[in-house]
Amino acid sequence: MYGSDLYPKTHCEVTVDGLSGLDRLLAIEQIKRTKAFYCFSMDTKDWDGYQNVFTDDVVLEVPSHGMGDEAARVEGASAVRKHVEDAVGNVVTTHECHTPIIDFTSATTANVVWAMEDMLRFPAGAPVTTLHGLGHYFEQYRQVDDGSWRISHVRLERLRLEVTKD
C-alpha cells in the first residue's frame, strides 16, 4: 500500500498527551524548517548541513529512479549523506515540498507526510538528461538533545516519474 504504515488516517489533528497549544505549534514550525533545510542543503550542495537534518540512526528508503538503479535502504546519517552526495553531487537538483500532514506520536516524535516534486538535470554525458518525479515523503521526526527536530526515517514513494534522454 502506498505509504504503508505511515499513511495518515484523517484530516483532523491527532493530539497526544504533553504536546498541545503553543508547544505543538512550535514543534510544527521546527519540523517544517528541518524539511526546508533538507531541500535547501541538497539543492545547494551543502552536504554538512544536509547531514545535520538527520538523527544519527536515520533510515532512508528510496525507490528505483527508473534509470536502471535499484530501490535503496540506507542507515545512518553519514551513510545517507554519502549515498545522496554520490548520487546527485554533480546533478542540478530542485526539490519542492508542499502541504505537510503532521501527526505527533509523542511529545518528541511525529509522523509527517509531504507532497513532493523533484526535477533533476544531469550533466553532459550522463545516461539520462532529466528526471521529473511527483509523490510523497513519508517521514518520522524526533526531537534530539539540542532541542531540534530531526528526520529519523524517510520513505520516498512516487505517483509519477518521467525520465528523458536528449
Next chain:
Amino acid sequence: MYGSDLYPKTHCEVTVDGLSGLDRLLAIEQIKRTKAFYCFSMDTKDWDGYQNVFTDDVVLEVPSHGMGDEAARVEGASAVRKHVEDAVGNVVTTHECHTPIIDFTSATTANVVWAMEDMLRFPAGAPVTTLHGLGHYFEQYRQVDDGSWRISHVRLERLRLEVTKD
C-alpha cells in the same frame, strides 16, 4: 473578475473579534492540514478521506478543463466526492498547493486562497494524455461540531491550462 467576491484585499492580516493570538494560529494550522488532506486523499484515491474534508453543504465550482467538458457546480459532500471520483478515479493526479492567504470572517469561518498547480496523466485510450493547470483555489472554510475546519466552498480558477495528446 478573477476570484470574484473571494479575491483578498490586502497583504495585512484581517483580524476578527474572538479569534486572535494562539487561537488564530491553531485555526490556521488546522485549515492548512485540511487542504493538505484534500490533495493527499485525491491523489492517493482515498475517497472516504476526501469526502471528509468537506462540510455536508459544500459547493464546488470548477471551470472547463479544455477537454470538451463544461464548467461544473456541484453541491453536497457526497455529490462532490462522486463528481471528482468519476472524473479522476483512474487518472494519475498530483495537486500542489502553495502560500495560502487566510482571512477569518468570524471565529468559525474563513476565506482562503491557495496558489495551485495540478498535473494529470490520463490512462491509455483517454481523449487526452496530460493536463497541466496553474491558478488558485478560492475557498471558504467552516469549523464544524467535531472541532475540525472543513471546506464549505471551493472555486477553482486557472491562469494557465495546457492539455496534451500523444
Next chain:
Amino acid sequence: MYGSDLYPKTHCEVTVDGLSGLDRLLAIEQIKRTKAFYCFSMDTKDWDGYQNVFTDDVVLEVPSHGMGDEAARVEGASAVRKHVEDAVGNVVTTHECHTPIIDFTSATTANVVWAMEDMLRFPAGAPVTTLHGLGHYFEQYRQVDDGSWRISHVRLERLRLEVTKD
C-alpha cells in the same frame, strides 16, 4: 557564492532577544502571508497590492533571464513596482514559493529564504514563448509602523532556467 551573505547557516531555529514563543509564531505567519501576497498580486496583476508588500526603501536584485536582458538592481517600492509591471504586465506569470527558512535578526527584522519556481508564458510576438525558472528568493523583511511585515530586500538566484521559443 549562491545566496551570498543571506545564505542560512543551520537547520535549527535562530532565536533573538525579544521575539520568542507566540510572538515569533505570529511574525512567521505574517511573513508567510506577505510572500503569499507578493506572488498572488503579481500573478493576478494587482499592482497596487504588489507595491504594498514592500517597504518604501526596498531593494530588488534579479539576475538575467537569459533573454538578452541584464541583471537588474532596483531601489524603492514604486520603482520596483514599475520595473516588474513593465516586465510582466502582459505576461501570464505563475510564481510558487515553498518551505521558507526564517531567521529573525531582531524583534522587527528577519532573513528569509524561499525555494521558488516561476513559469511564464509570453504573448504572441514576444521574442520567447515560455520561461521556466527554479531557485531561491533570499530576502529580508522588516515590520513597519502599521504592524505588517514587509519585504525590504529581495535577491533572486536561480539554479535552473529554461527559455523556449516556438
